[in-house]
Amino acid sequence: MDISLRAVTKTFGQVVAVDSVELDVPASTLICFLGPSGCGKTTLLRLIAGLETADSGSLLFRGKSLAGVPERERNFGMVFQSYSLFPNLTVEENVAYGPRCRRWPAADIDARVRELLAMVDVENQRSKYPHMLSGGQQQRVALARALAPKPHVLLLDEPLSALDAKVRRTLRSEIRRLQQSLGITSIMVTHDQEEALTMADQIVVMNEGRIVQEGPPAEIYSRPATPFVAGFVGSMNFLDVAIIGENRFNFVGHELTIDRSGIRTPLRGKAVIAIRPEAVEIARPAEKDRRRKSGNVLDAQVDWIEFLGGKCLLTLAPLSCPSQKISAEVPARTVHDLKLSVGSRISLILPPDAFNVYPA
């Protein structure tokens, strides 16, 4: 393990920003702290960086405690949310800053700067000042500057949030590729679930100072441990149901069966079941009756259609309970073929294996 946190807690006045967090970061992986603003993810990153001091708990780097080691001696590289390049230094001087602090020989510094500027593809901007660069270029320089002193760990604090969507997407894959080719242990903070899902080896979802779930992106997405994670990562339909038997629920008068191993619920009472909009299917007339036999089919009215390009987001009102809306994300093709418009009656299918069940 490159970095281990043991019961790390940090408070600011009355606010508990980080609440007894336990975490292990394996070497050469990219870990993402994901959560809404104020969830403590940035504080946690700053604690690891050494920019904040924990109230209690311990922080280990390769088994050795980091207590009392100031940030400048940790040799962790950091990329800040809005670059924080030194405005009075050129691109080259910014990248050379770290090696100069370490008193590397001039020739080594020169070679290192050259190498990094090539790596992040800003060689031809080397003698410009930061304000002359675009946001994307500035962030590349910031990345080069953080990597220049050969840090043990790379910390990224919302590195892409200040950039526009297109640049963000390019830099996302570039940072990921660079991280993998250098094999550098990295921790990234983000509130953008798409960023976390595409870049991370492991996602750590946080809320109110605590870790809610950690795991690989696919697992976080398909098996959210709590309704919070389910709602925060991607969008989700939550249905209030009554339990009527093992894996059998009553939803506004319809019986729904769910088919997921490893889920245990009591045999009575209430529960919340969750299904992603893209898992909800619209039954074609031909298959309607066949599917109806297998259950989990509801008649509904189209309440609203949002065109998203390749897909459409339908808001559906079940006929038996129009106030309990269900979202369905379907190919635009389907909407066209079935000639759906606001007011159309359809049958929707909730596949038994697409559910997650949570206590009410």
Next chain:
Amino acid sequence: MTAADSMRERASGISRRLLTGDRLFRTGALGITALVLFIFVAFPIAAILREGLVLADGTWGLGNFIDYFRDPRFLTITGRSLLIAVSATVITVVLAYGFAYALVRTQIPLKNLWRFTALLPVFAPSLVQALGVQFLLGRNGLVSNLLGIRLDIYGFWGILISDIVYAFPHAVLIMVTALSVTDGRLYEAGRMLGASEFRLFRTITLPASRYGVMSAAFVVFTIVITDFGNAMVIGGDYSVLATEIYNQVSGQANFRLGAVIGIILLIPAALAMFVERLVARRNTALVNERSSPLVLRKSVPRDICALVYAVLVCALILLIVGIVVLASFVKLWPYDVSLTLKHYVTDVQNGYAPLWTSLWMSLIAAVLGTALVVLNAYMIEKISNPFTRVLYFLSVLPAAVPGMVLGLGYIMAFNDPANPIYWLYGTVWFLALNTIFHYHAQAFLIATTNIKQISSTFDEASAMLGATFLRTMARIALPLLLPSLLTIGLFLFMRAMVTLSAVIFLVSPRNTVAAVSVLLLDDSGKASQAAAFSVVIMAVVLAASAGFNLLLGIPLARRHAGASP
């Protein structure tokens, strides 16, 4: 017709009559702004330029200046002024940088006390510093008396020390601002890259504050080269440009030579203003809305050094100001130190009457000045055309005109029975007007800054709802501007109480001001009475600003917090 204008016309349901009235009001208000700026800024400066550039035979040319620089005596005086100004600038800027650093970038205790002490010299006329230095190091000073040595402080060293003390607070204020404007993220980035505290200072703090340093340097240079009071009190026979003007004009009625020296003094001051404005524009680019405030770290050695330095500097300032207070209460400084109040029974002509004149004049300057300044700032900010740009230039021009030069310009412009406002000449109102326009630029910039902050949002909303110019000004702008109105009023009041350089030419035996009395007392060898009179002035100024803060500070703070976006 401006865009706002046509927008207002298109707004439905607003009567034509109201719009006509509004137009009349705007034209009238702009007319007042233009009139006062032309009469009280442009005209006197033109008068002094004409006096300096018109030759004896009535033609225009630089002959007067050529004659001036041919005279070795004047060359010497110019050289002395430059030497003092450069030395004082270097020393003051270095001292003030350290002091401001201690106030802004360390965690020393009692910061408000140190800041207040450092600003003390601002509350006193620019001759109290010299009085203090004289009581401390002069012929009959404390040091000479205690050590039995004879220091020769009269001349270069005396002026230098007094002017450093005089200019120090101005430099500190600028540096505090410069050091406060910073981006905490840069320090974090530097630390993460392994930089030492010294490297952080060298690569982040120093470059970020270099414009502040330049700005402070020019301000100090201007203050020192145009300072009249201290040079008069402690200069002895060591004549500098500012005292030379006075001697030429007051002593020998040589207005032409006075004008020539005045124009020479305009050059560094105008240059300073130009550079300062350039610097102000560059400085704002260093921070943006994403910058985070700097969080100070604990460092005991740093704080101990800073505290020792702050205490030392404050002790020196207190010593120089305090010794004036002390000397005013003892029988014969420094030989007989038994306490007495006899120096407070002043035997200058008119006794304490000048103090009351000063108070009355300062109140007029505060009230009338605030009204004029805010009107000017509002009209110039709201109506943008080539004509108001000329008015803007006239509004900030006084910053480049030393008080002596402006005062001389007022004599040349208005001391003429043929002048339509000659009836004002020599009255308290005339002194107040002179003071208002002497400090117009600083007050105008405070007002403009505040008007700019509120203009874009509330103003447009008000206009879109169909409000007239007058209504927008009265209902939206003035209430929001209230805190800055009071600041401007206090600023003008305090300046008017201690001003010396401009009014020295304009006082008459009937209407003289407090600072002039101090100068006359000192000139006639009554240093202790001069000290006593200064103490009274300082007490009034301190009481006024304390009263201001006490009476208005709390509701103002509340109001201000509510008004800011």
